[in-house]
Amino acid sequence: MYRVCIQRKAQEKPKMKAAAFVLLSLLLLLPPLLISSTFLKSFVSSVVLIILVLGFGVFYIFNILWLKSAQRLRWKLQKQGINGPKPSLLYGNVPEMQKIQAASLKAPANYDEFVAHDYTSSLFPYFEQWRKLYGPIYTYTTGNKQHLYVNQPELVKEMNQSKSLDLGKPSYVTKRLAPMLGNGILRSNGHIWAMQRKIVAPEFFMDKVKGMVSLMLQSAELLTRKWDENIEAEGSKMAEISVGEDLRSYTEKFLPSRRQKEIENLEKEIESLIWEAVKERKREFLETLSNEKDLLHSILEGAINDDSVGENSSRKFIVDNCKNIYFAGHESTAVAASWCLMLLALHPEWQSRIRDEMAQICPDGVLDAESVSKMKMVTMVIQEAMRLYPPAAFVSREALEDTQIGRIVVPKGVCLWTLIPTLHRDPEIWGRDANEFKPERFENGVSGACKSPQVYIPFGLGPRLCLGKNFAMVELKIVISLIISKFRFSLSPKYKHSPAYRMIVEPGQGVHIVVERLKQG
Numbered sequence: 001m002y003r004v005c006i007q008r009k010a011q012e013k014p015k016m017k018a019a020a021f022v023l024l025s026l027l028l029l030l031p032p033l034l035i036s037s038t039f040l041k042s043f044v045s046s047v048v049l050i051i052l053v054l055g056f057g058v059f060y061i062f063n064i065l066w067l068k069s070a071q072r073l074r075w076k077l078q079k080q081g082i083n084g085p086k087p088s089l090l091y092g093n094v095p096e097m098q099k100i101q102a103a104s105l106k107a108p109a110n111y112d113e114f115v116a117h118d119y120t121s122s123l124f125p126y127f128e129q130w131r132k133l134y135g136p137i138y139t140y141t142t143g144n145k146q147h148l149y150v151n152q153p154e155l156v157k158e159m160n161q162s163k164s165l166d167l168g169k170p171s172y173v174t175k176r177l178a179p180m181l182g183n184g185i186l187r188s189n190g191h192i193w194a195m196q197r198k199i200v201a202p203e204f205f206m207d208k209v210k211g212m213v214s215l216m217l218q219s220a221e222l223l224t225r226k227w228d229e230n231i232e233a234e235g236s237k238m239a240e241i242s243v244g245e246d247l248r249s250y251t252e253k254f255l256p257s258r259r260q261k262e263i264e265n266l267e268k269e270i271e272s273l274i275w276e277a278v279k280e281r282k283r284e285f286l287e288t289l290s291n292e293k294d295l296l297h298s299i300l301e302g303a304i305n306d307d308s309v310g311e312n313s314s315r316k317f318i319v320d321n322c323k324n325i326y327f328a329g330h331e332s333t334a335v336a337a338s339w340c341l342m343l344l345a346l347h348p349e350w351q352s353r354i355r356d357e358m359a360q361i362c363p364d365g366v367l368d369a370e371s372v373s374k375m376k377m378v379t380m381v382i383q384e385a386m387r388l389y390p391p392a393a394f395v396s397r398e399a400l401e402d403t404q405i406g407r408i409v410v411p412k413g414v415c416l417w418t419l420i421p422t423l424h425r426d427p428e429i430w431g432r433d434a435n436e437f438k439p440e441r442f443e444n445g446v447s448g449a450c451k452s453p454q455v456y457i458p459f460g461l462g463p464r465l466c467l468g469k470n471f472a473m474v475e476l477k478i479v480i481s482l483i484i485s486k487f488r489f490s491l492s493p494k495y496k497h498s499p500a501y502r503m504i505v506e507p508g509q510g511v512h513i514v515v516e517r518l519k520q521g
């Protein structure tokens with residue numbers, strides 16, 4: 001009876017495992033403390049030994065029962081015709097994943113001879129291997145977690161566009177990010193996420209982003225000035241540049257954490273004032289801080305303008321979301337810009353096209369929000385670069401309750417994964433030239449470029465679409481067009497094509513280009 005009860009609880013709550021462990025330790029420790037005679041001591045040691053053995057037995061069975069929760073979810077999916085690799089009892093498919101990964105590392109992709117754009121089999125070998133075996137929808141297990149791989153266009157669309165709050169970010173992934181991100185928009189779910197999204201989203205609408213163009217231009221000019229100085233230092237018309245750091249400091253300039261000190265000061269102020277006064281002070285803060293509006297202003301405005309953010313939660317809201325936006329927006333945009341420059345270095349004809357278009361859009365060479373919105377060539381290049389090299393490799397969700405997606409009932413607890421780079425180079429959707437760099441495919445927008453526009457998702461899609469999409473696109477257009485208006489560039493012999501997956505898909509060994517000044521600045 002007791003065991004049955006434990007079994008049930010174990011299936012319901014894996015955390016019971018820890019409680020049982022503590023109980024077991026107590027059982028082991030108590031007898032030696034209570035009994036003191038020598039005879040009894042030896043008797044007790046044998047009992048302890050037996051308990052120890054039994055304890056491990058119970059622990060083992062417990063583990064199996066715990067893992068069975070994943071097994072149950074797997075059966076529910078299998079009953080709907082979804083198959084996948086057979087999991088091992090204790091670790092699910094992890095050993096197989098490690099084996100496939102190790103085999104792929106032994107036979108590294110040969111990127112050296114030419115820049116091959118299809119890195120999916122070397123970066124995500126087990127996903128690709130299983131996709132070839134089981135098709136675009138399959139299930140696999142890691143430990144006690146059951147996963148559903150979703151790369152079938154209709155289902156990807158359904159999953160991304162689902163408005164149900166029963167789909168959220170996988171908690172086992174976001175838990176690890178809690179110390180870094182608090183409960184900000186990136187990792188929150190349900191009503192808390194919906195409330196944060198409602199407040200922050202308007203601050204990223206295009207009209208607000210346009211207000212930040214001059215700040216972006218100033219920052220991009222700092223970058224081109226630095227490259228000018230590098231060329232001068234070389235005493236020639238050219239210099240070799242590793243673009244990563246310069247692009248990172250470009251994207252960092254207008255993100256909130258650069259202003260950590262200001263945020264900290266604001267936190268102190270918030271703590272010492274009552275809510276109405278806080279609102280007033282923050283308004284003053286916004287007015288006096290700077291004439292330029294950056295993202296810190298936007299988040300503060302969001303918090304001020306929404307009455308649902310109370311005094312206590314306001315501080316946390318601001319700080320958490322500053323961290324979230326920095327995390328989401330800093331590296332990804334810098335990496336996207338690096339990939340764009342790499343591809344443009346390989347394709348000088350596209351540098352010329354962008355330069356020609358810029359000469360038409362702003363003959364006086366002065367960029368502004370108006371000219372940025374007219375840049376078609378650079379937009380096509382960015383879209384194509386983010387098709388081949390989407391910085392975010394996955395869209396992920398967890399069924400927080402049993403949820404229907406398309407024809408599939410996804411049981412509570414299952415995590416869903418869409419592998420973006422694979423979708424972005426599916427020849428059925430993009431044509432036989434899917435692995436080639438051809439920005440012209442975006443001439444008539446995303447719907448003209450492929451058969452199913454909903455699978456072009458470098459920024460996601462639907463209710464959780466990237467909040468910084470407009471912001472990132474404008475940042476990218478500005479920095480790339482400014483670089484192209486001042487320099488001609490090619491790949492340096494130092495460049496080694498080695499896409500790597502480290503939370504985002506990035507150039508493993510950086511992007512090295514040789515820049516040549518076009519005209520004296």
Ligand code: HEM
Pocket residue numbers: 160185186197295324325328329330332333336390391392394395396457458459460461463464465466467468469471472
């Ligand atoms: C090229 C640059 C960027 C790429 C490729 C990118 C991509 C993405 C993707 C794929 C998602 C997840 C969508 C989903 O789960 O369905 C996302 C979410 C998000 N991104 Fe970006 N992002 C970029 C830049 C930015 C920037 C510059 C910011 C802010 C300044 C930003 C803020 C966010 C936020 C706040 C979310 C969470 C939205 C939510 O869960 O409601 N991103 N981004």
